[in-house]
Amino acid sequence: ANPSLLILPGDGIGPEVMAEVRRVIDWFGANKGLTFDVSEDLVGGASYDKHGTPLTDAAMAKAQEVDAVLLGAVGGPKYDDLDFSVKPERGLLRLRKEMDLFSNLRPAQCFDALADFSSLKHDIVAGLDIMIVRELTSGVYFGEPRGIHKEGNERVGINTQRYTESEIARVSRSAFELARKRSNKVCSMEKANVMESGVLWRDVVQEIHDAEYPDVELSHMYADNGAMQLVRAPKQFDVIVTDNLFGDILSDCAAMLTGSLGMLPSASLGLPMANGRPKALYEPVHGSAPDITGQGKANPIACILSFAMALRYSFDEGDNADLLEGAVQQVLADGARTADLMGPEGGTPISTTEMGDAILA
Ligand code: NAI
């Protein structure tokens, strides 16, 4: 059977950038014999408008069945006053929660042609290609006890950093699996010098490594040093695995090494399904961009690179992922720029569809 994909374009520029991904998918079918069973459904405001809910049970069930889900973006000013229970982002949160997507992959990849967009020097980022794996469903954002209490005559704010062995083990497996599809190197980051959860994190990552992935090169680093190293010499890393809080901060930091929001893909992975593929949701990091919706200005590259991640991490199509990423690299080197990629020197931006055309060509 063909591998299956569920496409959820969502709101705002979501459908505009996803239209370009559809053309890329069709191209692989026509030229590489790589055919997907593609279905499409609504999510976010688009689903609320039609069904009164940001994700129907039928769409949820479909997401659980397919090999990978590809999502555009959700939200927009039209929905800002809705009750929280039916807000567009609830559709996305439901997908993440019910699919149990505990491993969040945020690549920071710097195409040479855009290296001058970085706030860092050209040589520090040119050719950069690293992957931050952030634990997404546990840690200090979820640990109990939490809350604001009165102690004596002052208030105390409490959060608890809590990780079980199995939570650390499953996200480290996810990172080691990824490393094997890249350059086989993992750096784990925590604060074992001051945190008990950090001591356990370091131990468990090392144990999983020694027992199951001895072929992968593993190192450990304190997360504060990691932040410094990311800005000082980011190319020393390949895969970084870290907890929810440190991952939140380090992945935003790494993302900005590369420049525009319109360029950043992401993936969220869960446990392996019966066919061995992990549960998976791929989406651009950006939102629905209401300020440019309907104007043909959106950069489709983040969404197209999200599909490249699906090729690599869900479908074992590393060569075809390389081909697609190479095409993006080439059009940027040739000078193709959507409006968000215009430097101070100016020039004429091309449209969403023209960028799609260039990549296909
Ligand atoms: P945003 O990411 O939609 O836009 C921020 C800025 O970046 C805007 O100026 C926008 O025009 C620009 N931009 C974003 N993607 C672009 C692209 N592909 N090409 C060119 N320019 C691009 O974030 P914002 O404005 O904070 O949020 C807008 C809506 O999106 C809100 O309703 C928010 O809740 C939602 N949102 C949804 C996300 C998701 O679906 N995962 C993530 C972030 C925000």
Ligand code: MG
């Ligand atoms: Mg963040």
